[in-house]
Amino acid sequence: MAQSVLLTGAAGRVGQAILADLADEYEWRLLDRDPPTEELPGEFVVADITDSEAVREAMDGIDAVIHLAGDPRPEAPWDSVLTNNIDGAQTVYEAAVDAGVEKVAFASSNHAVGAYETPERVPDLYRPHDQYRLDGSELPRPGNLYGVSKAAGETLGRYYHDEHDLSVVCVRIGNLTKGHPPIDYERGQAMWLSYRDCAHLFDRCIRADYGYEIVYGISDNDRKYYSLERARAVLGYEPRDNSAHHD
């Protein structure tokens, strides 16, 4: 029988990339505070992730959660990331534990480590010859409050794994862009995540076995400065795209 998966933030871009390829793979329960504008697979719950009662109800019978809902803006103000990203993530992890959910994949971000991109390192960092790599074992180093909120979501995941045995994978997503890598944007090309690699990566997050992990969510770009080794080894991630293969 197919696993039951709760997808928060289902109406957004990452949610759409996941559902485009995985609609038939799982029993989906989709949650977003905005109702869908098109037909989506599965049951749709209109709720805010900070509403603990609603989130608790949405967890009923769920095997795994992909938690995407939140404010995705790198320039988002503190009150928004505190509510939507930090409080929201805590509400989701807590409800997952209470409902006996096995695993949570958390949408973290490149901005949790954005301050490693120092003036001495860029722009060479974004170019194929540069050998510098972040591999997920480094400390968070956010360059904005949005990044701080993502680092907090990762730490909450660590807590819920250590104290409650929840399996948690934090995916530091790069730059999801549909169809082609960002144009005239070296940073975006270094961390491009294609739609099909995004779907495949979250599919692996649902199927693989792990305890607590931090991985990078990018395609296999020649320009990359994020290692894909952990995602390959632990999740079995096999990206098919590379921003260098586009003009």
Ligand SMILES: NC(=O)C1=CN([C@@H]2O[C@H](COP(=O)(O)OP(=O)(O)OC[C@H]3O[C@@H](n4cnc5c(N)ncnc54)[C@H](O)[C@@H]3O)[C@@H](O)[C@H]2O)C=CC1
């Ligand atoms: N798109 C990208 O390249 C990247 C995205 N991410 C993360 O992935 C996640 C999804 O991002 P996108 O799909 O790009 O954003 P999006 O804005 O397209 O989708 C986010 C969805 O979450 C919903 N949402 C926001 N706050 C909510 C709340 N309090 N309760 C219920 N629903 C809420 C919104 O209505 C929206 O449909 C975010 O957590 C973002 O930080 C991380 C790195 C890169």
Ligand SMILES: O=C1O[C@H](COP(=O)(O)O)[C@@H](O)[C@H](O)[C@H]1O
């Ligand atoms: O976390 C995110 O990162 C991507 C890439 O960041 P950018 O500052 O290079 O644009 C961003 O596009 C996305 O909206 C955000 O959620």
